[in-house]
Amino acid sequence: MSGNRITILHDSFGRRAGLRKDWGFATLIEFGGKRILFDTGNSAQTFAENTQAIGADLRSLDFAAISHRHGDHTSGLNYLLKVNPTLTVYTPDETYGVFGSSLPGIFYPRCHSLPAYMQYYDGRPPETIRHGTPWPKAKFVWTKETTEIARDVWLVSVISDVPGTREMRELSLALRTSSGLVLVAGCSHPGIEKILEAARPLGDNVHCIFGGLHLVLTKEPEIRRIATALRDDWRVERIAPGHCTGEPGFFALSEVFGDRYVYAGLGDSIELP
Numbered sequence: 001m002s003g004n005r006i007t008i009l010h011d012s013f014g015r016r017a018g019l020r021k022d023w024g025f026a027t028l029i030e031f032g033g034k035r036i037l038f039d040t041g042n043s044a045q046t047f048a049e050n051t052q053a054i055g056a057d058l059r060s061l062d063f064a065a066i067s068h069r070h071g072d073h074t075s076g077l078n079y080l081l082k083v084n085p086t087l088t089v090y091t092p093d094e095t096y097g098v099f100g101s102s103l104p105g106i107f108y109p110r111c112h113s114l115p116a117y118m119q120y121y122d123g124r125p126p127e128t129i130r131h132g133t134p135w136p137k138a139k140f141v142w143t144k145e146t147t148e149i150a151r152d153v154w155l156v157s158v159i160s161d162v163p164g165t166r167e168m169r170e171l172s173l174a175l176r177t178s179s180g181l182v183l184v185a186g187c188s189h190p191g192i193e194k195i196l197e198a199a200r201p202l203g204d205n206v207h208c209i210f211g212g213l214h215l216v217l218t219k220e221p222e223i224r225r226i227a228t229a230l231r232d233d234w235r236v237e238r239i240a241p242g243h244c245t246g247e248p249g250f251f252a253l254s255e256v257f258g259d260r261y262v263y264a265g266l267g268d269s270i271e272l273p
Contacts, residue, residue: 004031004272005186006210006264009050010041010076010151010241014266018053020152022046024072025186025212025243028056030273031175036151037064038173039186040076047076054267058083062116065090067186068096068170080139082147090155095143125152143171146198151209152176156183156199160190172199172211179273180205180237186246187212192226196234207273208238210264216246223249227256241266 002197008014024042034147037058041047051058064087067073081086092101092268104260105125116123133140146156154174160166173184181203188195192213196206208213209230215223230236239253240262254261264270 002178002271002273004175006030006182006272007054007056007269008242008264008266009037009054009056009229010039010047011266012197013242014268016265016267019050019267020046023184023243024075024081025067026050026073026076027184027210029168029175029184029272030174031177032150032152034153035060035064036150036153036186037080037218038060039067039073040080042072042075044076044079047092048079051079051265057135057272060135061087063149065091065171065173066092066099067172068092068189069094073186074098077135077138081135085137088139088141089146090141090143090149090171092157092171093144094169095262096131099135099138101131103131105129133233144169146201154202156194156195156202158190158198162189162191165189170195173204174199174268174270176203177207179261179272180207182207182272183209185209185211185213188214193229193234206234206236206264208240209236210240210270212243212244213241213245213249215249216244218246218249220248220252223252224256227252231256239271240264 007028010024012021012023022042026039028043095101125181143155148154156172156174161166170189175182238260239257241253242264
């Protein structure tokens with residue numbers, strides 16, 4: 001066995017007793033000697049209880065990544081940063097975003113004809129204007145482009161063009177394994193096919209997709225189209241859907257993928273190549 005695995009820390013379905021189900025997503029990925037947290041779920045209390053019950057030591061993480069700004073993926077940050085306050089956390093780069101951001105101090109047109117009391121910063125703007133965040137002491141690394149953050153570990157950056165999340169940046173995690181790419185998606189708001197297209201330069205073969213595919217409110221014909229496209233067009237070998245994939249999505253994917261469907265409920269650990 002490689003020792004590589006992914007453990008589901010937060011989701012709303014699962015067979016393991018003694019864990020609290022809640023909408024949202026969080027996973028612990030152990031890969032290539034690294035321990036990576038991906039997302040933190042919908043509730044700091046639930047995240048704390050589940051990680052403790054599962055025995056996931058958040059103090060020994062190498063780094064964490066947050067897929068996108070929604071509360072069902074970020075709310076456990078309060079607990080995470082309490083137990084590991086110096087942890088590096090990769091987040092989407094969004095101006096005025098919830099993770100903070102910055103702009104040059106003179107990003108705006110200036111008018112020196114105004115008296116000083118009508119000019120921003122009395123006419124003496126700082127070199128950099130930093131925007132606030134609910135986690136001001138966090139060590140966030142704002143990520144705009146697809147980036148390798150450890151050997152064979154990539155963050156795939158895609159901007160959504162879907163109504164409701166248009167212009168929102170979402171990060172997915174790509175692991176380059178001996179059997180192909182393992183892709184971990186938080187919600188797939190931009191569309192799983194758009195994420196796969198962005199990940200294609202990292203490797204043509206996709207061994208498995210984990211996480212949310214955001215089909216929970218999608219009509220059945222489109223669910224079937226996507227499920228079939230993942231198998232036949234994108235040649236995804238295995239599928240391990242969770243979170244916002246939706247019950248009709250679970251059903252369709254299990255039918256389309258058959259014995260290559262991987263059940264990944266709350267508390268489950270799945271071996272990776």
